[in-house]
Amino acid sequence: MEASKRERCVRPQRAARGQKEKRTTAQKVVLWVVFGIFVLYAVSLLIPFLWLLLNSFKTRLEFSAGVVSGNGGLSFPAEFDIANYYEALIGFRVRVGSGESASDVNLLGMFGYSILLTATTTFLEVFFSAATAYVMAKYDFPGKRFIFAMVLISMVVPIVGSLPVMYRFMGKIGLRNTLPGVWFVYVSGFGFGFLLMNAHFKGIPWTYAEAAQIDGASHFGIFFRIMLPMSVPQLLSLAIITAIGYWNDYATPKIYLPSMPTVAVGLDSLTKEIQKTSDYPLMFACMLVAIIPILVVFACFQKAIISNVVAGGIKG
Amino acid sequence: MENAKGKERKIRKRKYNLSAGAIVFICVLLAYPVIHFLITWVYINSQTIALSFTRYNPVVNDYQIPNDIFYNYKMWIDRFLHDERYSSILWNSALYIPVTCGITLPLSVVCSYFLYKDVPGKNFFKVIYFLPSILPVVVLTMAFRLGFDTFGWVNALLRAIGVENPPIWFGTKILTPAMIFFYCVWAGIGYNVVLLSGAMARIPRELVEVGRLEGINFTQEMTKVVIPLVWPTIVTLFTVGMNTVLTIYLQAYFLMGSAEGNFNTGTIAMYLFGNYSNQQQVPQLAAFGLLCSLIFVPFIFLGRKIMNHFFKEVDY
Structure with a gap:
C-alpha cells in the first residue's frame, strides 16, 4: 500500500524529468551558440595534451625541425617511436637529497614513492574521517558542539604564516623527511572526508546499532562490524577522491619529504633538468606518463568522483 | 563536597x-x-x-622578544607602504579576488546554467571541464605554458592566420600576470561548474516549470529562479575564491618557474613558500602571514556577509 502510494508520487516526477522542455526557436539558437562555445572551451582544454602526445613520439631533431619551420609542433611524427616513453619512465634520473643520502631517482621510482605515500595516507585519512564522523554523528557527549565549532572555524578562517613554524616544529620532533611525518601533516580526521562521512552516518538509522546491541555487540563491534561495512561505497568514493588529491599534491611532500620525491614533486625537477638539454619530446613523454594513472582512475570512477565532489561541496 | x-x-x-x-x-x-x-x-x-613578536638572535641561536615587540609588524607595514617589491605582493594577491570572484565564478554560473538547460553533450562537457581539477598543477601549468611558448601551437596558429609577430606571452610586465590570470580562469571554471551543476540538479523541476508557464526567457530564468535557489553554493564558491588571495601560489610558481617569479607575479603564499626553510626569518614570516591575514580576512568575511544579503537560503 505504502509502496504503491510512493510509486504514484514518484512517477509524475520521473515523467516530468524525462519530458523534454518545449523551446522557442530563439532559445534553440541560443543553446546551439552556447554549444559551439562549449566545444571551443573543451577543445582548448584537450589541445595542449594532444599537442604533447603528438610531439612526445618525435625525436629531438624532428621536433626542432618542426619548430624552425614554424609549424609549432602541429604535425604528425614521422614514426610513432616509444623510445621517449622508455627514457622518461626508466632512463632519465634526477638527483635528490644531498651528501651521503643523495640518490638518483627515475620516474618509475617516483611512481613507487607516490603509490606508497598515497595508499598509506589515503587509508589513514579515510579511517580517521570515518571514525570521527561516526562519533560526531551518532553520539551525544559533552564538548561535541565545541569540537564541531572549532573544526568549522579551522576550515573557514584562513591563517597564513604558520608554514615556517610548522616546518620548524616537524624538525624539532624529528618527523621532518619521514613518512610518518607526512602522515601527521596530512591526516587530520577533520576535513572534507569528515563532512562527507558525517552526512552519511547521520542518514543511517540507529536501529541497526540497537539490534546489534541486543545481540551483545560492543560500541567498537557496531562501528567495525556494522557501520563500516555498511559504508563501503561511500568510503571507497572518499578514498578515490582523497587519493587523487594526495597523488597530485606538490607542496607537502616537497616540504616535508624531500628525500622521497613523488611524481608531482619529481616531475618538476625532471622537467627542469630536461629543459637544460632542450629534449622537449622527452619532457612531453614524462608529463604524459605522470598523468596516466590519474586518467585511468578518473575514467574508471568518473561518476563517483564527480558526485562526491558535488556532495562535499554542497554539504561543505 | x-x-x-x-x-x-x-x-x-x-x-x-x-x-x-x-x-x-x-x-x-x-x-x-x-x-x-x-x-x-x-x-x-x-x-x-x-x-611574530620576536626576533632571531644569532648569538644565542634562538628567538628573543626585542624592546619593540611590534618591530616585525612595523617593518612589514613600512615595506608594504614604501617598497614596491613587497607592496606588489599584496597587490598581485588582491588581484586574484576580481579574477576568481568577478570572472571565473560568473562564467561558471553561466556555463552551469546552460549545462542544466541540457545543452547537447552536457555530460561529455562536464567530464572534460572537470579534467583540470584532477590533473597535477605541475603538468597542467606546463602544458598550458608550452602551448604559449615561442615554439608552441598558439603562436603557430596565430602565424597561420596572418599574425606575423605574435607576442611573447610570458615575457612582458603586463602580459605575464594577465596570462597567469587567464590560466586561472581557463583551469578554474571546471571545478565550479561541477559543484554548481550538482546544486542546480537538486532544484525541483516544478519551480522552474512555473516560471516557464509565465513565459520567462533564459536570462530571467537564470537570474530570477536558478541563481537565487543555488545562492548558498555560489556564496561558498565566492568565499573560496576570496580565500585565494591568501592561498594561491602554485599557478604563478609553475608558470614562472620559480618562487621569486618574474615581472612581479609573486603572491603572499608564494613568498612564504619561497622562504619557509629559513629559520632565522621565522618571526618575520609569521608577522608577514598574520599581517596579511589581518588585512584580507575582514574583507573575506565582509564579502561573504554582503553576498548572504542578496538572497535568503531556501529549503527545497
Whole structure:
C-alpha cells in the first residue's frame, strides 16, 4: 500500500524529468551558440595534451625541425617511436637529497614513492574521517558542539604564516623527511572526508546499532562490524577522491619529504633538468606518463568522483 | 563536597546517557583527531602569533622578544607602504579576488546554467571541464605554458592566420600576470561548474516549470529562479575564491618557474613558500602571514556577509 502510494508520487516526477522542455526557436539558437562555445572551451582544454602526445613520439631533431619551420609542433611524427616513453619512465634520473643520502631517482621510482605515500595516507585519512564522523554523528557527549565549532572555524578562517613554524616544529620532533611525518601533516580526521562521512552516518538509522546491541555487540563491534561495512561505497568514493588529491599534491611532500620525491614533486625537477638539454619530446613523454594513472582512475570512477565532489561541496 | 561532585557527574552522565563503554569508545576514536587539531591548529597558530613578536638572535641561536615587540609588524607595514617589491605582493594577491570572484565564478554560473538547460553533450562537457581539477598543477601549468611558448601551437596558429609577430606571452610586465590570470580562469571554471551543476540538479523541476508557464526567457530564468535557489553554493564558491588571495601560489610558481617569479607575479603564499626553510626569518614570516591575514580576512568575511544579503537560503 505504502509502496504503491510512493510509486504514484514518484512517477509524475520521473515523467516530468524525462519530458523534454518545449523551446522557442530563439532559445534553440541560443543553446546551439552556447554549444559551439562549449566545444571551443573543451577543445582548448584537450589541445595542449594532444599537442604533447603528438610531439612526445618525435625525436629531438624532428621536433626542432618542426619548430624552425614554424609549424609549432602541429604535425604528425614521422614514426610513432616509444623510445621517449622508455627514457622518461626508466632512463632519465634526477638527483635528490644531498651528501651521503643523495640518490638518483627515475620516474618509475617516483611512481613507487607516490603509490606508497598515497595508499598509506589515503587509508589513514579515510579511517580517521570515518571514525570521527561516526562519533560526531551518532553520539551525544559533552564538548561535541565545541569540537564541531572549532573544526568549522579551522576550515573557514584562513591563517597564513604558520608554514615556517610548522616546518620548524616537524624538525624539532624529528618527523621532518619521514613518512610518518607526512602522515601527521596530512591526516587530520577533520576535513572534507569528515563532512562527507558525517552526512552519511547521520542518514543511517540507529536501529541497526540497537539490534546489534541486543545481540551483545560492543560500541567498537557496531562501528567495525556494522557501520563500516555498511559504508563501503561511500568510503571507497572518499578514498578515490582523497587519493587523487594526495597523488597530485606538490607542496607537502616537497616540504616535508624531500628525500622521497613523488611524481608531482619529481616531475618538476625532471622537467627542469630536461629543459637544460632542450629534449622537449622527452619532457612531453614524462608529463604524459605522470598523468596516466590519474586518467585511468578518473575514467574508471568518473561518476563517483564527480558526485562526491558535488556532495562535499554542497554539504561543505 | 565529594558527594556533590559525584551527583553532578551522575546527572551529566544521565543527560548524555553514556555508558562506560561508550565513553571509552568516544575517547579512543576522537583521541587522534582532537590531539592533531590541538597541535596543528591551536599550538602551531599560537606559536606563530607568539613568534611574530620576536626576533632571531644569532648569538644565542634562538628567538628573543626585542624592546619593540611590534618591530616585525612595523617593518612589514613600512615595506608594504614604501617598497614596491613587497607592496606588489599584496597587490598581485588582491588581484586574484576580481579574477576568481568577478570572472571565473560568473562564467561558471553561466556555463552551469546552460549545462542544466541540457545543452547537447552536457555530460561529455562536464567530464572534460572537470579534467583540470584532477590533473597535477605541475603538468597542467606546463602544458598550458608550452602551448604559449615561442615554439608552441598558439603562436603557430596565430602565424597561420596572418599574425606575423605574435607576442611573447610570458615575457612582458603586463602580459605575464594577465596570462597567469587567464590560466586561472581557463583551469578554474571546471571545478565550479561541477559543484554548481550538482546544486542546480537538486532544484525541483516544478519551480522552474512555473516560471516557464509565465513565459520567462533564459536570462530571467537564470537570474530570477536558478541563481537565487543555488545562492548558498555560489556564496561558498565566492568565499573560496576570496580565500585565494591568501592561498594561491602554485599557478604563478609553475608558470614562472620559480618562487621569486618574474615581472612581479609573486603572491603572499608564494613568498612564504619561497622562504619557509629559513629559520632565522621565522618571526618575520609569521608577522608577514598574520599581517596579511589581518588585512584580507575582514574583507573575506565582509564579502561573504554582503553576498548572504542578496538572497535568503531556501529549503527545497
